[in-house]
Amino acid sequence: xxxxSNGLRAYALLYLLFLYAPILLLPxxxxxSGTIIAFPLQGFTTDWFTQMWGNPTLRRALSNSxxxxxxxxxxxxxxxxxxxxxxxxxxxPGKGGIMxxxxxxxxxxxxxxxxxxxxxxxxxxxxxxxxxxILGHTLICMPYGIAILSTAFSSLDRSLEEAAYDLGxxxxxxxxxxxxPLVMPGIISSLLISFTISLDEFIIAFFLAGTEPTLPxxxxxxxxxxxxxxxxxxxxxxxxxxxxxxxGIGEYFRRRGIARMGGKNGGGxx
Amino acid sequence: MAKPGMDREARQGLTLxxxxxxxxxxxxxxxxxxxxxxxxxxxxxxxxxxxxTFGNYIQxxxxxxxxxxxxxxxxxxxxxxxxxxLLAFPVAYYLSFVVRPERKSMWLFLITIPFWTSYLIRVFxxxxxxxxxxxxxxxxxxxxxxxxPLTFILYNVNSMVLTLAxxxxxxxxLPIFVALEKIxxxxxxxxxxxxENRLMTFWRVTLPLAMxxxxxxxxxxxxxxxxxxxxxxxIGGGKIPMIANLIQVQMLALDxxxxxxxxxxxxxxxxxxxxxxFLWLNRRFLRVKQ
Numbered sequence: 001x002x003x004x005s006n007g008l009r010a011y012a013l014l015y016l017l018f019l020y021a022p023i024l025l026l027p028x029x030x031x032x033s034g035t036i037i038a039f040p041l042q043g044f045t046t047d048w049f050t051q052m053w054g055n056p057t058l059r060r061a062l063s064n065s066x067x068x069x070x071x072x073x074x075x076x077x078x079x080x081x082x083x084x085x086x087x088x089x090x091x092x093p094g095k096g097g098i099m100x101x102x103x104x105x106x107x108x109x110x111x112x113x114x115x116x117x118x119x120x121x122x123x124x125x126x127x128x129x130x131x132x133x134i135l136g137h138t139l140i141c142m143p144y145g146i147a148i149l150s151t152a153f154s155s156l157d158r159s160l161e162e163a164a165y166d167l168g169x170x171x172x173x174x175x176x177x178x179x180x181p182l183v184m185p186g187i188i189s190s191l192l193i194s195f196t197i198s199l200d201e202f203i204i205a206f207f208l209a210g211t212e213p214t215l216p217x218x219x220x221x222x223x224x225x226x227x228x229x230x231x232x233x234x235x236x237x238x239x240x241x242x243x244x245x246x247x248g249i250g251e252y253f254r255r256r257g258i259a260r261m262g263g264k265n266g267g268g269x270x
Numbered sequence: 271m272a273k274p275g276m277d278r279e280a281r282q283g284l285t286l287x288x289x290x291x292x293x294x295x296x297x298x299x300x301x302x303x304x305x306x307x308x309x310x311x312x313x314x315x316x317x318x319x320x321x322x323t324f325g326n327y328i329q330x331x332x333x334x335x336x337x338x339x340x341x342x343x344x345x346x347x348x349x350x351x352x353x354x355x356l357l358a359f360p361v362a363y364y365l366s367f368v369v370r371p372e373r374k375s376m377w378l379f380l381i382t383i384p385f386w387t388s389y390l391i392r393v394f395x396x397x398x399x400x401x402x403x404x405x406x407x408x409x410x411x412x413x414x415x416x417x418x419p420l421t422f423i424l425y426n427v428n429s430m431v432l433t434l435a436x437x438x439x440x441x442x443x444l445p446i447f448v449a450l451e452k453i454x455x456x457x458x459x460x461x462x463x464x465x466e467n468r469l470m471t472f473w474r475v476t477l478p479l480a481m482x483x484x485x486x487x488x489x490x491x492x493x494x495x496x497x498x499x500x501x502x503x504x505i506g507g508g509k510i511p512m513i514a515n516l517i518q519v520q521m522l523a524l525d526x527x528x529x530x531x532x533x534x535x536x537x538x539x540x541x542x543x544x545x546x547x548f549l550w551l552n553r554r555f556l557r558v559k560q
Contacts, residue, residue, distance in 0.1 A: 005364075005368045008360060008363065008364040008368055009364065009368065011360050011361070011364070012360070012361050012364045012365070012377075015357065015360075015361050015439075016380060016381070018436065018439075019381065019384045019436070019439055020384060021399070022384075022391075022392045022395035022396060022399065022436070023384055023387060023392070023395075025395055025398065025399065025405065026391065026395065029398070079289055079290040079293055080290070082286050082287065082288075082289045082290050083286075083287060083290040083291075085286055086283050086284075086286035086287040087287070089283075089286075090279055090280070090282055090283030090286065091279060091280070091283060092279070092280040092281075092282075092283030092284045092287065093280060093284075095283070095287075098287055098291050099287075101291070101294060101298075101299075102290050102291060102294045104294070104298065105294075105298060107489070107490060107493045107494060108298075108493070108494075108497075109493065109494050109496065109497020109498070109514065109537075109541075110494075110497065110499075111497045111498075111499050111514040111517060111518070111534075112302070112497060112534060112537075112538060113298065113301075115305070115517060115518070115521055115530070115534055116298075116301035116302050116304060116305045116534070117297065117301045118521070119301065119304055119305060119308065119521070119527060119531070120300065120301045120304050123304065135297055136297070138293070138297070139293070139294065139297045139298055142290060142293070142294070146290070193386075196386050197386070200386065200387070200388055200389055200390075202389060202390050202500060203499055203500070207518075207522075216388075216389075216390050219388075219390050219391065219394075220390060220500075223394055223504065232391070232394075236388055236391040239387070239388050239391070240387045240388055240391070243383075243386055243387040243388070244383060244387065247379075247382075247383060247386055251379050255375070
């Protein structure tokens with residue numbers, strides 16, 4: 001390797017360190033017995049994890065977040081299957097515009113989505129609850145689901161379906177028996193990514209949940225109390241570990257799906 | 271293909287796309303249009319009066335505070351975009367040109383992981399790192415390098431730029447990487463064969479061909495950062511609001527929905543105009559289809 005690529009490699013590694021710096025600090029403070037988040041570290045403790053587990057508001061936030069994330073990821077993935085199938089298999093008038101519009105929440109500032117939805121819900125007199133958060137989260141998870149599912153659907157061999165028709169299967173039968181199993185890794189990957197996004201989403205949950213806590217809004221409310229910070233660090237450690245695990249599984253299925261259809265691995269999630 | 275066949279295919283496609291499209295219409299388009307119509311209505315006490323007015327826009331556009339916050343949001347976003355894209359380009363270049371093909375997806379996965387993990391806690395941790403008693407300050411004082419904690423790194427625009435640049439890093443790397451991957455490697459060899467040195471080949475061949483990715487990266491970082499709510503709140507200490515914080519105050523704390531709507535619409539307009547100008551400036555790079 002030349003000196004130039006060694007320089008680039010060193011830079012890329014430094015950049016990774018910059019990306020991971022906050023996440024690496026998280027467990028240090030979560031297991032640190034000092035009550036103040038600063039160096040030098042005091043001693044080892046698991047008290048913050050125990051304290052976190054015994055907190056009833058946190059448990060409520062956790063169950064709310066899980067309900068929201070499961071519902072939003074299932075809804076987003078179902079809607080995503082329709083969109084991915086339509087965009088990879090059919091041509092129809094206004095395709096570019098429609099798809100662009102559906103993918104818009106990916107770049108739109110979340111505050112705009114949250115505020116406008118809030119105004120409409122309040123205008124209609126709809127009570128804010130975790131249901132309204134699910135509506136918002138489905139919207140913002142959908143484009144990511146579509147991006148993943150489109151890759152899965154586009155590497156599908158159309159002749160397999162046609163073979164199924166020729167052998168007497170109905171449209172639905174062919175979809176269920178041929179298409180669905182082949183894109184299943186994409187579906188699982190889309191479910192996991194949507195779940196992770198929803199679990200982590202703050203703005204929409206903050207404005208649309210009413211008085212119900214979710215994990216991010218609970219964390220936000222606790223950040224102003226210095227005494228609570230160590231147990232928030234413990235919570236953060238658990239969440240980060242969970243996200244990495246889910247993403248790892250998602251990535252595994254995404255790659256397996258690509259390998260199964262003999263495709264080339266094009267890259268990451270986006 | 272015969273005409274009726276086309277129609278049938280179009281109909282099937284439209285039927286399939288209908289559920290997600292209708293969902294986005296109901297949850298995104300209807301609310302945004304509602305905001306748009308509210309922005310032309312009059313604010314009464316606790317309710318919106320159905321009286322047409324340009325008053326909200328006049329008030330928003332003539333208010334020096336709004337102007338200052340909008341300018342700050344724009345400059346913070348612009349700084350974040352420049353920093354993020356400049357820092358990201360060499361990484362994308364490294365991934366595309368140096369890393370062996372079978373290890374590329376591993377690198378991409380490593381880069382995207384931090385992006386998916388607890389945004390709120392990551393932002394807060396920057397406060398911990400940069401704070402008055404934070405990691406940097408307590409380490410430096412502990413080592414005896416400084417006597418007084420450094421104050422220029424917290425509760426100001428610099429720390430907001432750093433935090434946001436960290437948060438949006440993968441967004442910048444991925445589009446540039448994709449553009450670099452598309453470049454036909456023989457073009458680079460041709461450049462070298464024709465007597466250009468490495469640097470000039472990069473400048474005259476690689477960079478122009480990578481520009482569509484850079485443009486995408488700029489927009490994909492710039493547009494969401496301008497509406498960021500959390501970073502000004504946590505890192506800026508609530509004292510240096512950006513446009514999202516102002517919208518929230520008008521809409522909820524002051525309960526003036528028409529004025530808040532006018533602010534939101536103004537923010538969207540400004541973002542759209544800036545993005546379009548940027549696209550227009552780079553039009554010659556985008557015209558080339560590979």
